[in-house]
Amino acid sequence: MSALRLTWLYLKVGVLNDLQYRVNFLVQLVQALLQVATGLIVLKLVYSHTTELNGWSEPEMLTLLGVQILLGGVIHTFVQPNMERLMDDVQQGTLDYALTKPADSQLLVSVRQCNIWQLVEVISGVIVTGVGISRLQSSIGATDALAFAIGLATGGVLVYCFWLVITTGAFWVVRMENVLELFEGIYQTGRWPVGVYPGWMRFSVTFLVPIAFAVTVPAQALTSRLHGGTLLLSLVFAVAVFAFTRWFWHVGMRRYSGASA
């Protein structure tokens, strides 16, 4: 319970802080529009050469694009700012200030920052998903919607874990800023259904980098092609990965020796 209260408190402070910089809203808006426009142009281009890609029609692919933008927005709003700050703190030795606080260290480093204007990206993702769904042949039932919600939440947890495991690497490899580029690059694989990729790559973006679970699975739910087994696997995998992340974080903590203070 106190974990939730702490998260809420940090979120409130973060939001109040960000609200001071209103021009950032416009910047984010332009960037979100460009992102959506690029995505749509690519879809048009692809579907001007074919009618279906790996069994996905254009409206289905649009739905997938929406989910990818939506989850990307959530990551950019809540996860990435924290991880960047964590890398900075490890580099400069200022992580001490967080560690001396009487709360769980993993929780603290995960909720300190948020970039609230990035929610624009989340909203644009929701809109694209909505438009995609409205063009689908079949309508989505309550089970599909529930499966989508579970899949998206699981995906969010998986991506958070992935980010934290990589960032924890900063305790060994101090200069980590390029990891951001690495993740952004790999996250782009989520723009297409995982089935498009050759076997070795499908395996990588499913289990090494959990993009498939995070984006393809929720989108499969919306397009009524998700098997219950896949969702269950996704849940079990998320629990396992979360446990591993927690263990790995503690290994990393033992390695950290501070530099300032």
Next chain:
Amino acid sequence: MSAVTRAAGDPTVTAREPRLRALAAFYLATMRAAIQTQLQYRVANYFYMLGMVAEPVIYLVVWSSIADSSGGTVDGLTAGQLAAYYIVWTLVRNMNIVFGAPFWEFRIREGQLSGQLLRPLHPLHYDVAYFAGWKIVVIGLWIPIAIVLSALFHPDLHPTALEIAVFCVAIWGAYLVRTMFQSTIGMLNFWTTRGGAMFDLYMTLELLLSGRLVPLQLMPGWVQTLATFLPFKWTFYFPIESLVGDMSTRSLLLGLAAQALWVGIGLLLFRLAWRSAIKRFSAVGG
């Protein structure tokens, strides 16, 4: 960094020596410093490069699977040709990383520019030299990536000696074209600290019109026409196509000339922008 400062203020480089020789010495020293610095950050460099490999691999997989489903080719391109295009793409993309617009924002915001302005040479010289040195490291690191990608995707690549020669020049031409235009856009930072949206617009145009997203022959005709009159395609499509495509000697050489022309135009634009930008610059400390 210290090696660079030393080179800039090297007492052996006196005013009596011809200016060009001094400049060449500066470039060599800066490039050497860049190579030595970047070699130490091999892991960081590899993370960066691996992140970039994802982008062309995604394009390649998508377009190959379209080619497969429509009888082996898409607009005349086979999967092997697409593989060649996007594998060469990875090198060209790396060559196209320059001291870009967002770096100018950093340089101004952090007050670094004040110190750099005190040097006898324009900061642009330093940027071109440093990133050129970095490229040497990048090319070395790229070779294993290219080998792995080739083993995975079986590119169809049979360049002639002339094509290889033109390619070797064209990647540096692309580097210079992009440096000039990115630096020019970077001048916006003297007016606003929120240039991010403008840079994104520029990058989006580049993505669509340069051949970065898809080989330009997959684009609608009017886009191809439009691209001919803009600088973007000389930074991606032309260098890649010079190696993987079947271009005539004439169009290969004309392409190099076009690159030279765009470097000139870019430099001119940069100087115009710089002249009015620098008047607005004021900083304390740094």
